[in-house]
Amino acid sequence: MVNVPTYKVYEPGEIIFNEGDIGDCSFFIEEGQVEIFLDRDDKNHTLAVLGENEIFGEMAIIGKLPRSAGARALTRCSLGIIQKEQLSDRMKEADPVIAMIIRVLIQRLRREVIGPQAEDRRKKQTNEDEKRRLKVIRTTTAEEEKYALGKIKMEALLRNAIPNNEMEMHFQPIIHLRSGRVAGFEALLRWNNPASGLVYPDSFINVCEETNLIIPIGRWVLEASCQGLARIQKRVNLSSVAALPFVSINVSGRQLHDEGFFDCLERARTSAGLKPQQIKLEITEQIFVQGQRALEWAEKAHFLGYTLALDDFGTGYSSFQYLGMFPLDFIKIDKSFIMKMLEEEKSLVIARAIVNLGQNFNIPVIAEGIEDAAHAQNLISMGCDYGQGFYFSKPASIEDTIKNYQQKKKQSAA
Numbered sequence: 037m038v039n040v041p042t043y044k045v046y047e048p049g050e051i052i053f054n055e056g057d058i059g060d061c062s063f064f065i066e067e068g069q070v071e072i073f074l075d076r077d078d079k080n081h082t083l084a085v086l087g088e089n090e091i092f093g094e095m096a097i098i099g100k101l102p103r104s105a106g107a108r109a110l111t112r113c114s115l116g117i118i119q120k121e122q123l124s125d126r127m128k129e130a131d132p133v134i135a136m137i138i139r140v141l142i143q144r145l146r147r148e149v150i151g152p153q154a155e156d157r158r159k160k161q162t163n164e165d166e167k168r169r170l171k172v173i174r175t176t177t178a179e180e181e182k183y184a185l186g187k188i189k190m191e192a193l194l195r196n197a198i199p200n201n202e203m204e205m206h207f208q209p210i211i212h213l214r215s216g217r218v219a220g221f222e223a224l225l226r227w228n229n230p231a232s233g234l235v236y237p238d239s240f241i242n243v244c245e246e247t248n249l250i251i252p253i254g255r256w257v258l259e260a261s262c263q264g265l266a267r268i269q270k271r272v273n274l275s276s277v278a279a280l281p282f283v284s285i286n287v288s289g290r291q292l293h294d295e296g297f298f299d300c301l302e303r304a305r306t307s308a309g310l311k312p313q314q315i316k317l318e319i320t321e322q323i324f325v326q327g328q329r330a331l332e333w334a335e336k337a338h339f340l341g342y343t344l345a346l347d348d349f350g351t352g353y354s355s356f357q358y359l360g361m362f363p364l365d366f367i368k369i370d371k372s373f374i375m376k377m378l379e380e381e382k383s384l385v386i387a388r389a390i391v392n393l394g395q396n397f398n399i400p401v402i403a404e405g406i407e408d409a410a411h412a413q414n415l416i417s418m419g420c421d422y423g424q425g426f427y428f429s430k431p432a433s434i435e436d437t438i439k440n441y442q443q444k445k446k447q448s449a450a
Contacts (some may be wrong), residue, residue, distance in 0.1 A: 042192050043116050046109035052093075057103045059096025061117050064185060065089065068113030072105050085110065089185060097123050122191055122247070190243050193229065198256050202228045205260045206431035207268070210284065210402060210424045213416050220282035220316065221268070222424060223261035224431045225253075241288075250290045254297075259304040261285045262315070264434040266308035272441040284316040284345060289323050292333045298340060312341025316366065320347050324358045331361060338363045345402065350386055359397055367394045371405025371425070378410055391418045 043066065046052055052063070055074060063070075065088050072084040072092060083105055086092055096103045097120050197203050207221040227235040244250040265283040291297055305315060317337055323330050334344055345366035346359075350373060359367075369390050376383040387403070394401035403415050406425030415423055432440065 042196060043114055046113045046115060048109055048111055050109045052107040052109060052115070053103055054106045055103050057096075059093060059101075059103055059120075061119055062091060062093035062097055062123065063107075063115040063117060064091045064188065066114040066116050068115075069110040070113060070115075071108050071110050073108065074105050089182070091118070091185070094118070094123060116189060116192060118188060118192065119195070122188065187243055187246075190240060191247060191249065193231075194227075194240060194243060194249055194253075197227055197229075198252065200230075202230070203253070203256060203260070204228060204433060205257070205264050206433055207264060207283075207437045208424055208431040209429050209437075210282075210422050211428050213412060213420060213423050218281065219422055220284060220314075221265065221437070222284040222318075222431075223257065223264065223286075225257055225286075245288060245290060250288055251294050254288065254291045254294065255300045258285060258297075258301050259307075262304040262308035262310055265314065266310060267434055268438055268441075271438050280311065280314060282314045282316045282343070284318050286318045286347065287323075289320075289326060292323065292326060292329060298336060301342075302340070313343060316343045316345050318345045318347040318368070321349070321351075321358065324362070334362050350390055359393075359399070364399055366400050366402055366422075368402045368404055369420075374403050374405040374411060374415075374425070375407060377414065384414075387415070388418050391415075391420045394421075395419060 046068075052070065053059075065086055067088060070086045070090075070092060071082055072086065074081045074083060092107060093103070095101070204226050206224045206226050208224060209218045210220045210222060211217070212219045225237050225241075227237075227240060229235045241250075244253055261283050265281065269281065301315070305312065319330075319334075337344055343365040344363060345368055346362075346364050347368045348370040349367045351370045367390065369387055373383045373387045373390075377387050378384070391401050400421040402422040402424065403411075403420050404424055406412050406415070406423045406427045408427050411425070412423060412427060429440070
């Protein structure tokens with residue numbers, strides 16, 4: 037990924053762009069004021085004065101036309117840069133929020149450029165359907181605009197996260213419940229955002245999914261996860277873990293369409309010196325709706341020697357048909373059932389049913405969200421094979437994971 041500027045500062049009076057320039061990006065105003073102007077008959081005509089959190093310059097990108105007006109900084113301005121690809125990618129994916137905001141902004145700038153008198157004439161010619169459509173557009177709330185702008189800002193920051201070494205992997209051990217040994221680890225992505233600190237994927241992964249960012253970030257995850265397991269194997273006493281520990285890597289539906297996915301995974305695995313069976317690829321039930329594409333991807337993963345785990349089982353389609361069709365090696369019970377099973381009879385019944393289902397299909401079951409000994413004991417009595425959760429260990433950086441096991445070794449030797 038190419039490191040691109042996220043913000044640029046303009047001094048008062050400095051030209052941001054001129055009328056007739058080719059548009060290669062648009063801007064949002066983080067701080068300051070911007071004047072949109074036209075030069076006519078050697079006179080400056082101010083079309084609009086924009087302030088914080090307003091966007092400008094997008095019409096030239098969407099319409100693929102030269103700039104229809106110029107822009108200059110009225111005060112010292114900090115402008116966020118929205119790359120051309122950010123808008124075009126979102127328009128292609130028909131993101132409903134962004135599409136709506138862009139329509140509103142285009143309408144606003146168009147009214148400002150053509151002037152109030154021409155706008156009044158256009159309104160008189162507008163039929164009733166068009167009036168109703170414009171009314172819907174113009175009732176977009178400030179909260180929706182703020183939400184959409186926040187997503188754009190986050191995407192701009194995410195584009196620089198890998199070049200700036202802001203991403204890191206945390207590992208959480210997966211325990212063989214009866215023996216208590218570590219069987220492997222789940223690799224969990226974390227983002228060290230310079231502004232807000234450590235960010236969990238729940239807050240940013242949807243933005244990656246909505247754009248092509250999930251492909252480069254997903255490839256980085258493959259490499260970092262393999263290297264992380266290799267470091268743990270090299271430095272941790274293997275008597276405390278399985279002889280051949282695995283790393284579980286989450287795979288999104290978009291990554292199934294990445295033609296270079298398995299080439300990247302093979303390079304990452306061989307570079308780290310791992311065996312194929314040490315890589316567990318975790319997919320969710322939503323991937324199943326991709327039909328033949330998903331089945332071919334799963335079969336290729338098995339052909340190359342990788343194992344597959346069905347993540348969050350019980351929260352999606354939960355079809356027996358998929359369990360029979362797909363070459364699954366593990367089923368993971370979603371943590372929502374495990375965390376509630378001691379308080380809610382339904383959750384306990386569902387957890388037990390999934391364990392029985394795994395046994396009937398001869399597929400080992402992993403329980404997520406184990407927070408105390410009672411959870412673990414109940415799962416052991418059900419015959420659940422593996423578990424993970426805060427009761428055993430919170431996710432930790434690779435270096436902290438290594439230190440934790442080295443500390444346990446010292447304590448056992450004392």
